[in-house]
Amino acid sequence: MKKILLFCFSVFLITLFNAQNNRFFYEYNFKLDSLHRDSIKTEMMVLEVSPKGSHFISHKKVVYDSTLTASFKNSQNTGQTHFDFTHLRPAEVNFQVIKNYTDYKTSVYLPISSENFKLEYSQPLPWKILPEKSAIEGIKVQKATVDAMGRSWIAWFAEEIQIQDGPYRFSGLPGLILKLEDSKGDHIFVFKGNRKLKEESSLTNTNFFRRSIAVTDEKFNQQWQAYKKDPAKNMRAKGNSGSSVVVSASFDGKSLDSNDMIKQIEKEAKEEITKNNNPIDLTLYK
Numbered sequence: 710m711k712k713i714l715l716f717c718f719s720v721f722l723i724t725l726f727n728a729q730n731n732r733f734f735y736e737y738n739f740k741l742d743s744l745h746r747d748s749i750k751t752e753m754m755v756l757e758v759s760p761k762g763s764h765f766i767s768h769k770k771v772v773y774d775s776t777l778t779a780s781f782k783n784s785q786n787t788g789q790t791h792f793d794f795t796h797l798r799p800a801e802v803n804f805q806v807i808k809n810y811t812d813y814k815t816s817v818y819l820p821i822s823s824e825n826f827k828l829e830y831s832q833p834l835p836w837k838i839l840p841e842k843s844a845i846e847g848i849k850v851q852k853a854t855v856d857a858m859g860r861s862w863i864a865w866f867a868e869e870i871q872i873q874d875g876p877y878r879f880s881g882l883p884g885l886i887l888k889l890e891d892s893k894g895d896h897i898f899v900f901k902g903n904r905k906l907k908e909e910s911s912l913t914n915t916n917f918f919r920r921s922i923a924v925t926d927e928k929f930n931q932q933w934q935a936y937k938k939d940p941a942k943n944m945r946a947k948g949n950s951g952s953s954v955v956v957s958a959s960f961d962g963k964s965l966d967s968n969d970m971i972k973q974i975e976k977e978a979k980e981e982i983t984k985n986n987n988p989i990d991l992t993l994y995k
Contacts, residue, residue: 730906731758733885734768735876735898737802743987746895752802754876754898757906762809763874770800804989806877807918815878818921819929819993821936822978826929827921828993833881836864845887845900853882859991861892877989896989929993940978 733756740746753768805818815830834855841852843865850865857878864875868884875886876898887900924932935942988994 729760731872732756732904732906733758733900734902734904736901737767737876738897738899739802739989740895741801741985741987743895750801752800753901754802756874756876758872758874761811762807765806765808765877767800767802770803770805804877808874808880815880817878818918821929821932822940822942824932825921826932827918827923828926828929829923830878834879836882838882846902848887850887851884855879858989858993859995860896860989862889863892864889895987926993930995933994936978937982940982941972941975 735754735756737752737754738749739752740749742748755764755766755768755771757764757766803820807816807818808814809816813831813833817828817830819826819828834857836853836855839852839854843850843852845865845867848867849869850867853864853866855862855864862879864879864882864886865888866875866882866884866886870885870887872885873882874880875882876889879886879889885900886898888898890897
């Protein structure tokens, strides 16, 4: 009887996972500072899957972006020029990944300062599937390896979950990737749960994708190098655009005007650039 119940439960799980619209949750542990590997950050990531493709994004970013969008939309109706973001915490993970199952294209969206860039990939990853097997959250998985983005990666995929997808840019295995980590243990994604969706949902405002600038990896790197030299350049340019509206905001109880915000952003950006020297894709930030 126990074996029959266990079999029925397994069939139920597989049916649930293979349904059309699902939201898979991954715990992402990462070390952004290669000089301080004892400093580990954690963020919950979401892989939303539909028949058309998938969207991979930080759950915290979804909440943050929704709050900002609502605040600015309200300001258009009320004329508000001061925003209180004291209790709003931005996501540590700012990349987003869209995979299109029809044309097998993967689009990575990455911000630099106030601009968003789109990088597109269509070449499949050269996976090597190994015979080793294990289990994650009670689901059978098999091992695979690949060298990509300047790192060596180990993946554990569930063949019984017929979704050839996974965290970040990783896909193409005969089953959903439930665990992914690089050989140094600096970037680790682990499956933590699943929620079935009644219909396909939109995790972020589509205007974000329309405004993104399509670039090559080389061009992105050039933009990154320029940003490192002057991280507040774009903000100053927008501040000098001739707008007569004076905007202020509160962060951690401190009220800042436009000039103060630019100085604060520049200071924090330089600190972040120094500390965040170990990105998931080493080839883009070399």
